[in-house]
Amino acid sequence: MTSLDVQPELVSDLLERFLAAESGKFGFDRAVLGLSGGIDSAVSCALAARAFGPENVLAVMMPYRTSNPDSEAHAREVIDALGVRWKKVDISAMVDGYLEQEGIEERMRRGNVMARARMVVLYDLSAAERALVIGTSNKTEILLGYSTQFGDAASALNPLGDLYKHQVVQLARHLDLPASVIDKPPSADLFEGQSDEDELGFTYDEVDRLLVRMIDERFSEEELVRAGFERSFVDSVARRIVINQYKRIPPIVAKLGQRTVNQDFRYLRSWGH
């Protein structure tokens, strides 16, 4: 029987070690991350606080003028619970500077600009703080491509990238994060009233059960249908995974010479470390 449940204590221990080791080998012992008020960034923040000590973690709240005020309130609850350092950077002026100049109304483009503006802030603070940017994207959204490339998907280290949403929730409970953060409906909060599950057209619960079989256990489409999943659901999720592959890999380089970066010039980031 396929189960999504993880051993949260083991996962937490591994991810704390991961953050400390993969930062430490490059001489970093501090972290910066965006804290949205949602569950993913709260879990990343809690893991970073454990790995580096709360005094070495800078949680950055980056509201836009239309952001739900509850998001900031929830982020502050997380900051209080963890005792991490914090900073608030209102991105409205930088985002509007561009959106208004170009007259951009389309919701998706506006959302992407906000996500990328937050990335600009985090990477600037990364340099100022001598701290690595810690990612907050979970496996479900990475597979579905439900993120902004070079926006919220950008980070130096991502502790959540191999955890489905269900598992992030499990971890959040283990880490004793505020109930208001764990229990609220997931939202990217890029526009008023946005809900991940409304936008995706299915619940995280449904898609996590599908993904763990499709990706981790490599069930065929027929096996998935036999396991009780609607064929149309299986097909639409499979399509999403394929068309969003571009978000998961480095830019493609045209091969001209003998050794080409990421093709036959193959070194880990841990190279020499």
Add this chain to the structure above:
Amino acid sequence: MDCLIRLVQADATLGNLSANLDAHLTHIDQAIEDRVDLVVFPELSLTGYFLKDQTAEVALANDAELFAPIRERSKTISIALGFVERARDGRVFNAVGLFEDGELVHVHRKVHLVTYGMFEEARDLAAGEAFQVVESKHGRFGFLTCEDAWHVDGGYLYFLGGADAIIVCSAGPGRGVGTGGEGLASNRVWATLQDAMSILFRTWILYVNRVGWEDGVVFGGATRAVDPFGRENALLEGLDPGQLRVHVTSDMLERARTQTPLRRGEKPWILARELSRRWGTLPQAEDEDASPEKEADR
């Protein structure tokens, strides 16, 4: 046989030979001070594991100058460590070398390169073709390198060869965090394998694994010794560097083999006959004997 063995569960710096050599020397000097007979390091302990294009860059000939301080110390203590071996013909192997009495006396070239999932060893390395029991001054040892332990041939040949201990040098990634059992699923599978090998082959199984991280992959540790009765003798829990002390003696081996004399009852000719029937006479392996002397002869 009466051998005090230290299994060193260590991290490595990826592709940094001098940093890793220094770490080895520190461990070896400590082991000498503690009057250990044989100190064993994990797979590719001198180089780190996910080398990719670094593989050829860190490869060492068996007589490499870098080994000089290891050879020197091996006059006092026997040392088994992992490195990338560059053979005279240019092939590179995932190797475990045993240093004793000032010499590199044995090299086990990993036979079963692992090339699936996250692994791509066969892209960068040549495969060994031999499992030879080495007659160390401390006993008869059979070395397996990680994936070698997942195939029955190596362990079986060491069983036939009368190995006192099978030493498994590993860089085994930790994975599997589900609720199907306690701890990493990969470590549970390894323990099952070690127990089975010990029970089937009536010998000590000494498993020494890496710890540390390489680009998000954790090495699972769980360095462990299983006695010839199939019982856990010692285990390093957790993911930190550490050392495991194992005292291997003849008397326990003899008792285990008297109690369950599997070697006596073994009929390897049945297997030989069947293999011969299926495949006829097989050509001599390219590196039937990877010992340094034979290598120099070629």
